Amino acid sequence: MTIAMSVFAPGKVTFDRIDGAIALCILVGVIRAEAYQLVNILVPKAFSSATLDQNLKNVPTWIYFSFTTLTMAGYSDIAPVAPQARSLANLEGPIGQLYPAIVLARLVSLHSTGGNSNEDKS
Numbered sequence: 001m002t003i004a005m006s007v008f009a010p011g012k013v014t015f016d017r018i019d020g021a022i023a024l025c026i027l028v029g030v031i032r033a034e035a036y037q038l039v040n041i042l043v044p045k046a047f048s049s050a051t052l053d054q055n056l057k058n059v060p061t062w063i064y065f066s067f068t069t070l071t072m073a074g075y076s077d078i079a080p081v082a083p084q085a086r087s088l089a090n091l092e093g094p095i096g097q098l099y100p101a102i103v104l105a106r107l108v109s110l111h112s113t114g115g116n117s118n119e120d121k122s
Contacts, residue, residue, distance in 0.1 A: 003027065007103075013110040021107055025070075025099055032092050033059070033066035039084050046082035070096035 007020045039046050040056055047065075049056060056078075065078045069092045080086045 007107075012114075013107050015111070018104070018107050018111060021104055025096075025104075028092075028095060028099070029066045029070045030063065032070070032088065033062040035088055036065055036085065037062045039082070039088060043082045043084055046080065046085040047078055048081045049078045066092065069093055072096055 003020050003024050007017055007024055036047075037057075037059065040062075047056060061078070068075055069089050072093050080089045
């Protein structure tokens, strides 16, 4: 929460704010990994995997799945099957595409022009 407040606070856009925005995107992936693991624990057979069945309780597996979903790489080695798992994955994909395209691009453009995030453009 503190990172988000610092990133979206009014004021001059610095490299630290851009780094914070990147860290926030990574944090979204890690939090989603925990959510996928929780769904896997609470809903039997929520995910299907031909090659990783023995590793579906492994934290790095969920981080891998979360970031392949976040970047929309989708290697198809783990597939969400249950509605709860599909819903999480369907919400993460657009975040992974829109956040860098909108938020990071805006912060970088403001930084390159020396602008503030609270400037009135009217």
